[in-house]
Amino acid sequence: MIKPALQDDAFLSAVRDADSQEDFFLWWLGQSGFLVKWRGRQLLFDPYLSDSLTRKYADTDKPHERMTERVVHPGTLEGVEVVTSSHNHTDHLDAETLHALHETNPGLTLVLPSANVEFAEDRLGENCPFFLPVDVDETVASNGFSITAILAAHDDVKLDQQGRSHFLGFVAKFGPWAIYHSGDTRLHDHLIPSLIPHSVDLALVPINGYKPERRVAGNLNGTEAATLAKQIGARIAIPHHFDMFAFNTETPAEFEREAESLGQPVKVLQAGETWCSSELASIA
Numbered sequence: 001m002i003k004p005a006l007q008d009d010a011f012l013s014a015v016r017d018a019d020s021q022e023d024f025f026l027w028w029l030g031q032s033g034f035l036v037k038w039r040g041r042q043l044l045f046d047p048y049l050s051d052s053l054t055r056k057y058a059d060t061d062k063p064h065e066r067m068t069e070r071v072v073h074p075g076t077l078e079g080v081e082v083v084t085s086s087h088n089h090t091d092h093l094d095a096e097t098l099h100a101l102h103e104t105n106p107g108l109t110l111v112l113p114s115a116n117v118e119f120a121e122d123r124l125g126e127n128c129p130f131f132l133p134v135d136v137d138e139t140v141a142s143n144g145f146s147i148t149a150i151l152a153a154h155d156d157v158k159l160d161q162q163g164r165s166h167f168l169g170f171v172a173k174f175g176p177w178a179i180y181h182s183g184d185t186r187l188h189d190h191l192i193p194s195l196i197p198h199s200v201d202l203a204l205v206p207i208n209g210y211k212p213e214r215r216v217a218g219n220l221n222g223t224e225a226a227t228l229a230k231q232i233g234a235r236i237a238i239p240h241h242f243d244m245f246a247f248n249t250e251t252p253a254e255f256e257r258e259a260e261s262l263g264q265p266v267k268v269l270q271a272g273e274t275w276c277s278s279e280l281a282s283i284a
């Protein structure tokens with residue numbers, strides 16, 4: 001099992017000590033989960049901090065064996081006011097993670113696709129955070145973060161009867177900064193045009209997509225992820241959606257190779273490692 005760079009108490013004290021008026025801090029929590037800290041406020045993207053999928057698929061032909069140890073117990077994360085769920089799959093909407101997080105943070109707000117509200121109510125039961133639903137091109141604001149929904153295709157665009165998307169990505173803005181979190185997506189016609197106007201500083205992109213030897217795609221592959229970052233003008237891109245489950249992973253090598261040939265700055269994080277936006281200053 002891969003050990004996170006920082007785990008449990010060491011991770012929590014790094015988050016607590018991260019302090020800047022100018023810059024934000026970011027930690028990869030494994031899979032598509034990221035914690036953002038900006039001027040003392042915290043936003044969580046799509047956290048999966050449990051073993052619920054390993055248990056759900058134990059003794060089936062689809063075992064979800066964890067490759068990386070959990071970075072931190074969600075119930076120990078204090079001061080989190082906003083959390084996102086980009087779609088209903090359990091690695092992006094995990095009841096066990098959200099219940100523990102909500103217990104510690106009773107004022108927690110969950111930003112989720114409007115099309116998924118009923119499903120999320122069913123999955124989370126009575127112990128729901130406050131829901132802040134959003135659909136494509138709409139923007140909601142919570143605790144100093146403004147969050148705009150971006151259409152995602154996982155594999156395809158899927159709309160409900162009212163035309164609302166079940167799959168989203170998010171652009172989160174705070175102070176002078178803009179972060180794009182892809183959710184799970186492949187390229188589609190609207191993706192690049194809808195992201196360019198946001199002047200994204202940091203793009204968080206999946207890399208476990210199509211390979212000839214793999215039947216399903218689901219997400220961008222490394223080449224596509226690096227290309228997307230370049231085409232939207234992201235100052236830097238960080239890959240996600242790998243090293244969590246043995247049956248569905250990828251190495252970042254292809255992503256790094258393509259980024260280098262495109263001249264796209266990227267950073268491959270270890271789970272639990274601290275990244276600070278001050279590192280952008282060293283990029284031309």
Ligand SMILES: [Zn+2]
Pocket residue numbers: 032089091092184241
């Ligand atoms: Zn996923």
